[in-house]
Amino acid sequence: MIRISSPVAMLAVVGVCLATPALAASPQEERLLGCGCEDAQLQSYLPFTRAIGVSGIVQGGLTDSAAAAGVPRAAMLELVKALAATIDIDHDIREGDRFYVRYEQAFTAAGDPIEVGRVLWAEIKTAAKGTLALHRFRPANAARESFWLANGQGTLPPELEMPLKSITVTSGFGMRVDPMDQPWGHPFAKASPRQKGPAPGGRWQAPAAALAPSPLLTGAASVNQPTALGLSLGLAPAGAQRFAGFAKNRPASRTMEMHDGVDLAAPVGTPVYAAGDGTVLGAEAKGGYGNWIEIEHPDRLATIYGHLSAFAPGIVAGAHVKQGDLIGYTGNTGRSTGPHLHFEIRVNGRPANPIGNAALKPVRLRGTDLLNFRKVVAQDQAEREREAQSM
Numbered sequence: 205m206i207r208i209s210s211p212v213a214m215l216a217v218v219g220v221c222l223a224t225p226a227l228a229a230s231p232q233e234e235r236l237l238g239c240g241c242e243d244a245q246l247q248s249y250l251p252f253t254r255a256i257g258v259s260g261i262v263q264g265g266l267t268d269s270a271a272a273a274g275v276p277r278a279a280m281l282e283l284v285k286a287l288a289a290t291i292d293i294d295h296d297i298r299e300g301d302r303f304y305v306r307y308e309q310a311f312t313a314a315g316d317p318i319e320v321g322r323v324l325w326a327e328i329k330t331a332a333k334g335t336l337a338l339h340r341f342r343p344a345n346a347a348r349e350s351f352w353l354a355n356g357q358g359t360l361p362p363e364l365e366m367p368l369k370s371i372t373v374t375s376g377f378g379m380r381v382d383p384m385d386q387p388w389g390h391p392f393a394k395a396s397p398r399q400k401g402p403a404p405g406g407r408w409q410a411p412a413a414a415l416a417p418s419p420l421l422t423g424a425a426s427v428n429q430p431t432a433l434g435l436s437l438g439l440a441p442a443g444a445q446r447f448a449g450f451a452k453n454r455p456a457s458r459t460m461e462m463h464d465g466v467d468l469a470a471p472v473g474t475p476v477y478a479a480g481d482g483t484v485l486g487a488e489a490k491g492g493y494g495n496w497i498e499i500e501h502p503d504r505l506a507t508i509y510g511h512l513s514a515f516a517p518g519i520v521a522g523a524h525v526k527q528g529d530l531i532g533y534t535g536n537t538g539r540s541t542g543p544h545l546h547f548e549i550r551v552n553g554r555p556a557n558p559i560g561n562a563a564l565k566p567v568r569l570r571g572t573d574l575l576n577f578r579k580v581v582a583q584d585q586a587e588r589e590r591e592a593q594s595m
Contacts, residue, residue, distance in 0.1 A: 250313035255324060257306040257591050266297050266328070275305050278320035286338055286351035286359035287328070289566075296332040303328050304588065325584045339581050343573040354581055356569035364479040364501065364563040365527060367509060367547055368468055368534075374544060375467040377557035464555035465508065465548035472513050472543045474534040478525040479507045479549075480563075487519045487532075493546065494538025497531055505563055506553075510546035511537050 258273040266287075267280050283305070287293055309321040325339040338359065342349040351359045482501035490496035493510035497519065500506050513535025525531060536543045549558045558564065569577050 251310050251318060253308055253310045255306060255308050257304065257588060259304040262297060262299055262301040262303060266293065266303065270303065270305050275307050276309070276321045279307050279323050283323045283326055283338065283351065289359045289361065290336065290353065291333050296330055297328065298331060301328060301330045306584070339584055341577050341580055343569060352569060352577060356574050356577055358567040360567065361527060362564050362566050363503065364505065364507065364549065366564065367476050367479050368470055368474060368545060372469040373466050374469045375463060376559060377463060377466055465546050466558050468545045468547055470534040470543065470545055472535050475530055476509055476512065476532045476534060476545060478527055478529045478531050480527045482525060484519055484521055484523040484525060486521050487515050492539030494540060495535065499525060504552050506550040508548035508550065511535055511540045511544060513537065
C-alpha cells in the first residue's frame with residue numbers, strides 16, 4: 205500500500221509538473237543543464253546574410269567616407285591594408301575620388317547587424333593612379349582568402365623583402381673584380397712605381413696598362429659592373445685588371461671572383477631587418493662574412509646577412525623571426541672595404557640574384573587559379589550592373 209504524504213507528492217506521482225518558484229531552475233542549473241529555450245532563442249534571432257553595394261565620393265579619407273555610406277569600419281580594415289600594399293593611401297587617394305564597396309553583413313530577424321562584416325570587393329577611381337579594383341579570392345592551395353587586383357596580382361607582402369629601409373646597391377650579383385685584392389683593400393697599401401697613389405679624395409686610380417680586359421672576361425656574358433656609387437668608393441670597373449694583392453706568388457689568373465649577393469651601402473649601425481619569416485640557422489662571426497646571420501625560410505629559401513656590427517637581442521641559432529623583425533645592425537666586419545651590408549638569397553642552397561628575384565615580387569595568380577579568379581571578377585561586375593539597373 206502506497207501512502208501519499210502531501211498533495212504535491214500526489215501530483216508528482218501522476219506526472220504533473222508544478223511551475224512554482226520553489227521548483228524553478230536556478231541560474232547555476234540553467235548554465236549547467238540549459239533552460240530548454242535555446243531553439244526559441246535561435247528562432248527569435250533568425251540570422252541571415254546580405255551582400256550590400258554602396259558607392260560614394262571620398263571626403264576626409266576613404267574609411268570615413270565608406271563608413272558614411274554604411275560600410276562597417278571594422279570591415280574596411282582588411283581592404284585598406286590590401287590597398288596600402290598597392291598605392292600610397294595618404295597621397296594617392298584624394299578628395300573627390302570615387303569608390304564602390306560591396307560588403308557582406310549578417311543581420312538578425314529584427315534587422316540588427318551582428319558580427320563585423322567583410323568586404324567582398326571594391327573599386328577606387330583615383331585621379332592619381334587611375335582605377336583600382338580588388339576582389340576577394342582564395343587560390344586552390346591557399347589557407348585563406350585575400351584580396352587580389354583585377355589583373356591577378358596579389359596584395360599580400362611578397363615572400364621576402366629587402367633587409368634595409370633604404371636600398372643603395374654598390375656592387376651587384378655575379379662575377380666581379382675582388383675589391384679586397386686592390387690597394388685600398390689593405391690597411392698597409394703603398395704606392396709603387398707600377399701603381400698610382402690615391403687620387404684627390406682618396407680614390408685609387410689604376411694605371412693605363414692595368415685597364416686591359418682580363419682574359420677571364422672573354423666570352424663572359426654577364427659581369428658585375430659596380431654602380432656609380434661603388435666606383436666612387438673605389439671599386440674597379442669590371443674590365444680592369446685588379447691589383448694583384450700583397451701575398452707573394454699569387455697566381456696572375458685569379459683576376460675575377462663570384463659575388464654571391466649584393467652589397468648595400470649603409471652607415472655603421474643602420475638597422476637590418478629579417479627579409480621573411482623563418483628560423484635563424486646561425487648568428488656568429490664567420491670568416492670573410494664578419495658578423496653573419498643566416499635565416500632559413502619556407503619553400504627552400506635562405507637569406508644571409510654579412511659584415512654586421514652587432515646582432516639584435518634574441519637573435520641566436522634556433523630563434524624564430526617574422527618578416528620585418530630587427531635582426532642586427534650594419535657594420536664593416538670581416539672581409540670588407542667599408543661600411544655596408546652583404547645580402548644573399550639562396551634557393552636550394554644555391555646563390556640567386558636578389559635584384560629582381562621572384563621571391564621579392566608580389567605573388568600573381570596563374571593557371572587554373574587565374575581562370576577561376578577571372579570568373580569571380582566577371583560575377584562581381586555582373587552583380588554590380590544588375591544592381592545599377594534595379595535602382
